[in-house]
Amino acid sequence: MNRILIAILALTVPLTIFAAEGFSSLEEQMTGKEYTATGLNKLTPEELDALNNWIRGHSLATLDQPKSGSYAATPGDGGDTRGFEDKEEAKMDRSVITSSIKGSFTGWDGSTVFELENGMIWEQVDKDTFYIREVENPEVTIDPSAFHTWRLSVVGYGSECRVERIQ
Numbered sequence: 001m002n003r004i005l006i007a008i009l010a011l012t013v014p015l016t017i018f019a020a021e022g023f024s025s026l027e028e029q030m031t032g033k034e035y036t037a038t039g040l041n042k043l044t045p046e047e048l049d050a051l052n053n054w055i056r057g058h059s060l061a062t063l064d065q066p067k068s069g070s071y072a073a074t075p076g077d078g079g080d081t082r083g084f085e086d087k088e089e090a091k092m093d094r095s096v097i098t099s100s101i102k103g104s105f106t107g108w109d110g111s112t113v114f115e116l117e118n119g120m121i122w123e124q125v126d127k128d129t130f131y132i133r134e135v136e137n138p139e140v141t142i143d144p145s146a147f148h149t150w151r152l153s154v155v156g157y158g159s160e161c162r163v164e165r166i167q
Contacts, residue, residue, distance in 0.1 A: 025052045083122065083142070083150055083165025094144035100137045105154070107131035108161050114152060116140070121167040122152060130159040 027035060027048065035041055040048060082093050099116040108114075110127040122142065132154070139155040142163065153160035 026055070080118075080120070083120065096144070097142040098139065099142075100139050101154075102137065104134050104136055105132075105138050106134050112161075113166070114140070114163065120165060122150070122163040123166045124152075124161050125149075125164045126162040128159075128161045130157075130161065132157060 025048075026040060030038070030040070040051075043051065082095065082097055097118075097120070099118040099120065102115045102117055107130045108124050109129050109131075110124065112124045114122045114124070116122070117137070140152055141155060142150050142152045145151045145162070150163050150165070151160045152163045
């Protein structure tokens with residue numbers, strides 16, 4: 001039952017809530033009707049806190065703040081802003097990005113988030129799939145493509161996917 005509730009919540013919580021500064025709890029993001037319809041009103045305050053903490057630790061909400069020891073730019077902070085396209089600005093840096101994916105990697109599935117060693121975080125925006133045997137910290141290149149898009153490829157493999165920078 002708990003897994004079903006978590007799955008429903010994961011599907012109903014829009015990703016836009018994670019773009020805001022800090023983490024917004026479920027009860028802050030849902031209407032009263034949604035909150036009741038999902039059964040969250042039946043949870044004790046401790047259970048609700050545990051669920052919010054789980055979501056915070058296992059979702060894109062963890063991307064709100066850079067992890068200690070890494071630096072990820074955001075538009076306007078003076079760091080490496082490649083991938084944060086301002087289509088009205090004519091002189092964006094569109095040079096190739098080379099880095100490595102942090103940790104183990106087995107491919108992409110249509111909704112993969114790529115956390116790179118250089119602190120950048122990119123999200124797959126096409127529905128392509130690509131699977132390989134698990135590798136650790138594979139080197140990737142992210143190349144600029146047409147219409148202000150970017151393509152990620154794993155060095156040594158002949159597949160690529162379209163990505164968008166999210167942090």
